[in-house]
Amino acid sequence: MSDNLRRVIKDGLWDHNVVLSQMLALCPAMAVTTSGSNGLGMGLATTAVLVAANVLVSMIRHTVSSQVRIPVFVVLIATLVSVVDMAMNAWLHDLYKVLGLFIALIVVNCAILGRAEAFAVKSGVLAAAVDGLAMGLGFTGALTLIGLIRELLGAGTLFAQASNLLGPAFAFLEVKIPNYGGALLMILPPGAFAVLGFLLAGKRLLERSLQARAGRVAGAAAGVTA
Numbered sequence: 001m002s003d004n005l006r007r008v009i010k011d012g013l014w015d016h017n018v019v020l021s022q023m024l025a026l027c028p029a030m031a032v033t034t035s036g037s038n039g040l041g042m043g044l045a046t047t048a049v050l051v052a053a054n055v056l057v058s059m060i061r062h063t064v065s066s067q068v069r070i071p072v073f074v075v076l077i078a079t080l081v082s083v084v085d086m087a088m089n090a091w092l093h094d095l096y097k098v099l100g101l102f103i104a105l106i107v108v109n110c111a112i113l114g115r116a117e118a119f120a121v122k123s124g125v126l127a128a129a130v131d132g133l134a135m136g137l138g139f140t141g142a143l144t145l146i147g148l149i150r151e152l153l154g155a156g157t158l159f160a161q162a163s164n165l166l167g168p169a170f171a172f173l174e175v176k177i178p179n180y181g182g183a184l185l186m187i188l189p190p191g192a193f194a195v196l197g198f199l200l201a202g203k204r205l206l207e208r209s210l211q212a213r214a215g216r217v218a219g220a221a222a223g224v225t226a
Helices: 003-015 026-031 036-060 069-091 093-099 101-108 110-118 125-155 168-173 189-225
Strands: none
Touching (some): 069 093, 069 101, 069 110, 093 101
């Protein structure tokens, strides 16, 4: 794998994470993450749209003029979201009912149009696909983590009803803590904002710690060479 693709993957998963770095798509991040299963399902649906949109935009980038490319991209993304919406309604109906309107609102997710305009339209198909996958998985990871924390503290479960929402193959993820009543606040909207705030703070602290360690290592190496 080339260094450029490694950089694209690192950007999507960590450095430019849609939720934890760019602070985009906070509406679904706050609204649907009452459980890990919901966050995982929403993240995977968005990832599918991201990858497909990036690939298609990269393929048509030389045939669409700059004057009309934004409307073309919006129509393309809306078409893909409609396909995902119908597919989830057909094969993941229970999850479809839980996520409801937020599946259709993937159309207005700034991250999807943003990646199409900022990356896919300037890159080859492979790089665009990797970027869409990395950004989507970073988004999925953030939503799933928020959902798991809220679910664990609020209900004492992990991936509750995963077998019903995502399919029988996900039944092994279901965990329930016995004799735990839960904290209702974490399931309510204020709990989502609190969890997001702590995750943002934790990410910033970790990044500062890593930067300081890298600086000490570089300083020590410079001293040795001197």
